[in-house]
Every structure is written in C-alpha cells, then in structure tokens.
C-alpha cells in the first residue's frame with residue numbers, strides 16, 4: 001500500500017504516484033481550465049461617448065487642445081500635456097498612416113480572426129494620437145510603418161456607437177508617408193529610415 | 208453617456224501535476240482522494256508535499272464519500288458566481304478517512320438543517336471533466352423525516 005521509500009526525484013522524471021484501485025486504469029487528468037472572468041459595466045465617459053456617437057454617424061470626431069493645438073482621437077476630454085479641456089471638436093478624414101503594427105500569429109480564446117492578422121497604430125491625417133485597429137486586404141507580411149490606409153466601414157444600416165463599426169483599415173495605394181511622426185516620440189527621429197527595413201541611425205553618431 | 212457590459216476573461220489552463228491530477232481524475236470518476244502524509248494523516252484535497260517534512264507525498268488514498276461538516280457559514284443571498292442559486296452553507300467538510308476538512312457548499316435547504324457534525328455526501332455534476340465543479344455541492348446524508356433530530360440548537 002505504501003509507496004516506495006521517498007527519494008528526491010530528478011527534474012523531468014515523473015513522480016511515481018500510488019493510486020487507489022478505483023483510479024487505476026483510468027485516463028488521468030493532466031490539466032484544468034481555470035478561467036478568471038471579470039464582469040464590468042463599462043461607462044464610456046463624456047468625451048468617448050461623443051466620439052462613439054460620431055462613429056454611429058460614420059464620422060470620426062477628434063478634439064483639439066486650445067493650448068497646444070493637438071488633436072486627440074479617440075478623445076479623452078482633456079489634453080494630457082496641458083491639462084485643459086479639449087473644447088473644439090474636429091471631424092477627421094478616414095485616412096491615415098501606420099505608425100506601428102503587430103502581426104498576430106497566435107489564436108486567442110474568443111477571437112474569430114483568421115491568422116495571421118495585423119493590429120496597427122494608425123495616425124489619422126490631422127490628428128496627433130494614433131488609434132489602434134486592424135489592417136486587412138493586404139498580406140500581413142507586407143504591412144509596414146508609413147503605409148497609407150483608409151477605414152472600411154460596416155454597411156450604413158449596421159453602424160453602431162462602437163469602433164467595430166469600422167471593420168478594418170486597408171491600404172489606399174498612395175506612396176508611403178516616410179516622414180510620419182510617431183505620437184509621443186518627440187525627439188524627432190522620424191521614421192523615414194525604417195521604411196524599407198533599414199534601421200534608424202543614431203543622430204549622435206554613436207550607433 | 209454610453210455604457211455597455213464589458214467582460215474580461217483570462218482563459219487560463221493549468222497543468223495539474225500527478226497529485227492534483229489524481230484528485231481531479233477522482234472528481235471526474237466520482238471518487239474523493241487524499242494523500243497520506245509522513246505522519247500517516249490523510250490530507251484532502253491531496254497535498255503535493257508533506258506539510259511538516261516537506262517531502263514528496265506519493266500515496267493517493269480514497270476517502271469518503273460520506274463526510275462530516277466541521278464548521279459552516281450560512282449564505283442568505285447567493286451571488287451569480289456561487290455554486291448554488293438558493294441559500295446554502297459554505298462549510299468545511301471532512302470526508303470519512305480524511306484528517307483534514309475541505310471547503311464545500313452544502314445544499315441544505317434551510318439554515319436549521321445545518322449543524323456542526325452534519326453528515327453529508329457529494330452531489331456530483333451530471334457532466335464531469337475533471338475539475339472542482341464536478342463536485343456540484345454536498346447534501347445531507349439523509350433527507351428523510353428520520354433526520355429531524357439534527358437541529359441547530
């Protein structure tokens with residue numbers, strides 16, 4: 001009945017377990033699902049509600065800071081730099097430039113996306129904050145920083161106050177914008193040298 | 208302002224190792240098991256290491272299914288994630304043959320039906336896959352009128 005005298009088991013060697021007769025010969029459980037679920041009621045807030053109501057009308061509405069002039073989309077209602085309300089609403093075009101992207105090759109629970117797909121930061125023309133969305137209608141390995149893209153909307157009768165009303169962004173076919181600014185990257189290196197896969201050069205010459 | 212339900216779920220999957228795996232296997236097979244510690248006590252659910260000496264525990268033994276409530280608390284208003292949708296007792300329950308109690312829900316119907324020392328048996332889920340929910344809850348061992356002498360004093 002007693003297991004063999006206990007000796008330290010080496011790493012990788014399975015521990016020898018003595019099972020009761022009732023469990024001998026049955027297939028052993030090796031893993032358990034332990035999902036952690038958090039149920040929220042999400043309240044969008046005043047600024048995001050304005051933005052999402054615009055989306056339901058097929059409009060992309062940013063908000064401009066009266067101090068620095070930057071246009072934030074989606075707006076949060078205030079300028080993070082100047083701490084003042086963004087009082088002026090700005091309707092933005094549906095075209096922009098990819099400032100960063102990630103090719104997703106691993107399926108995750110609950111996602112219906114076909115692999116691989118690309119998630120990107122997109123800087124809409126006239127705005128100073130990139131929004132995150134999907135890139136489609138181009139193979140994932142051809143997506144690049146500087147690529148010009150446009151929003152593809154759901155049919156008008158399916159528009160709702162959700163960013164899912166934009167199905168994804170697709171290439172416009174315009175030449176790449178090699179000088180696109182990455183929001184938050186204020187040291188001004190630009191991205192030109194990234195386009196085409198060439199690494200940026202350190203302007204101090206210590207590269 | 209706009210509001211909407213938002214559910215965030217982390218779909219973790221955890222490997223059990225052979226000891227916890229044996230416990231989960233037992234649940235699927237409607238069998239409770241514990242592990243025998245170095246001093247001979249039986250720990251339920253089974254522990255991977257001896258709580259005193261720290262050595263590996265490798266002897267899995269069957270316990271229960273009969274068990275005894277060692278302490279309990281009555282839940283008057285179950286919430287959505289509780290195992291039962293009606294008032295029930297959270298209890299520490301010591302299966303026969305075990306030396307430690309384990310946490311479980313007791314579907315007793317009424318607070319007056321629960322007391323320390325109450326004899327309970329598992330109610331198993333119809334569909335079991337080797338997880339703790341396979342043990343749906345515990346129920347008093349006998350629910351016939353012969354049991355009426357077991358009253359909370």
Ligand SMILES: [Zn+2]
Pocket residue numbers: 065066067068069070079080081082083
């Ligand atoms: Zn500002």
